[in-house]
Amino acid sequence: MEWLLRLMATLAIVSCARPILRMRVVLSKTTLLEAWLWGVVTIGLWGLTWLATDMTHAASAGWADQLWLASAVFMLSPFVAALGARRPGSRVWSFFVVLPVIVVLMLPAVTAWNRDLQPTPLRLETPMVVGYALVLVMGAGNYLGTRFAIPALLIAGASLAIVWPLSQLAERHSVTASTLHSAALIGVSIAVWLGAHQAAKRARIRQNSLNTVWNDFRDFFGIVWGRRIMDRLNLTAQQEDWPVRLQFEGFVPLDRGNPAGPPPEQMARVEQGLRWLLRRFVDPAWIDERMGG
Numbered sequence: 001m002e003w004l005l006r007l008m009a010t011l012a013i014v015s016c017a018r019p020i021l022r023m024r025v026v027l028s029k030t031t032l033l034e035a036w037l038w039g040v041v042t043i044g045l046w047g048l049t050w051l052a053t054d055m056t057h058a059a060s061a062g063w064a065d066q067l068w069l070a071s072a073v074f075m076l077s078p079f080v081a082a083l084g085a086r087r088p089g090s091r092v093w094s095f096f097v098v099l100p101v102i103v104v105l106m107l108p109a110v111t112a113w114n115r116d117l118q119p120t121p122l123r124l125e126t127p128m129v130v131g132y133a134l135v136l137v138m139g140a141g142n143y144l145g146t147r148f149a150i151p152a153l154l155i156a157g158a159s160l161a162i163v164w165p166l167s168q169l170a171e172r173h174s175v176t177a178s179t180l181h182s183a184a185l186i187g188v189s190i191a192v193w194l195g196a197h198q199a200a201k202r203a204r205i206r207q208n209s210l211n212t213v214w215n216d217f218r219d220f221f222g223i224v225w226g227r228r229i230m231d232r233l234n235l236t237a238q239q240e241d242w243p244v245r246l247q248f249e250g251f252v253p254l255d256r257g258n259p260a261g262p263p264p265e266q267m268a269r270v271e272q273g274l275r276w277l278l279r280r281f282v283d284p285a286w287i288d289e290r291m292g293g
Helices: 002-014 017-026 033-055 061-074 077-082 090-105 126-141 149-166 168-172 177-200 209-240 264-278 284-291
Strands: 244-247 250-253
Touching (some): 033 077, 077 126, 126 168
C-alpha cells in the first residue's frame, strides 16, 4: 500500500507544473507575483526533496531531515510574501522579511551538524514547532473566509505533516515519516490545483461591478489587506458622504429601501476612491477587466 501512496504522491507533485503556470498569467497584473515566485521555488524544492529522500533514498537521514525542514519552512514564504504585497516595497519585503523568517526558522538545522560537517538527524524542540505553527497560522489564516480557504488549509495541514516527524513529539506515534511525506505531497498538489481553479474563476457580480473588483481583491490578497482597504474606504466614504459602505461581502447602500440604488455620479466617486486605494496592489487593467471595460 505504501508504494501506491508514493506513486500517487509522485504523479501529484509532477502534475502541479500546469496549474502553477496558469497562476502566473492570472497574477500578472498584481503585486502577488513575488508570492508566486516563492511558490515556484517551494514546489520545486518539495519535488527535489521527495526525489532525493523517499524515491531514490540518495540522501542520508541527516540530509533528508535538512531538506524536509527547508521544504516546510519555504512553504511559509508565499504566505509571508502576500502579507507584504504592496507597492513600492513588495520586492524589498522579500529580502527584509521573507528571507529573515526563513533564516530564523532554519536555525535548528545548523545545530544538527557534527564536527565532520555532516548533518545528523533532527529533533525539533517544542518551542521551535510552536513558532513555526504560529507563522503558518498567520499566513494561512489570512485566507480564511475567502475562496482560497480550502487550499490554504490543505497547505497548512501538509506543512505540519512534514514538520511533525522532525519534532520530539513524533516519538510517541507510529506513523512513518514516508507516509506523512506522501500524504503531504498529495495535499499540496490538491491545494495547487484547487487554488488555480479558484483563481481562474471571476468573483460573481453582486449589484454592480465594484463588487467584482472588491471580491477578487479580498480573495487574492486575503483578509489582512482586505480589512485595511475596507477601513480606509469607509473612512473616506463617511467624510465624503458617499451613499454606500464597504463590508466584507461587498458594497452595501445606506438607503436599502431605494430600488434605484445610489446615483451613478456618486458611484463614480466610489469607484475612483477604490481605484486609488488599490493602485499599490493591482494594475489599472486588472480593475478594468472586472469593471467590464
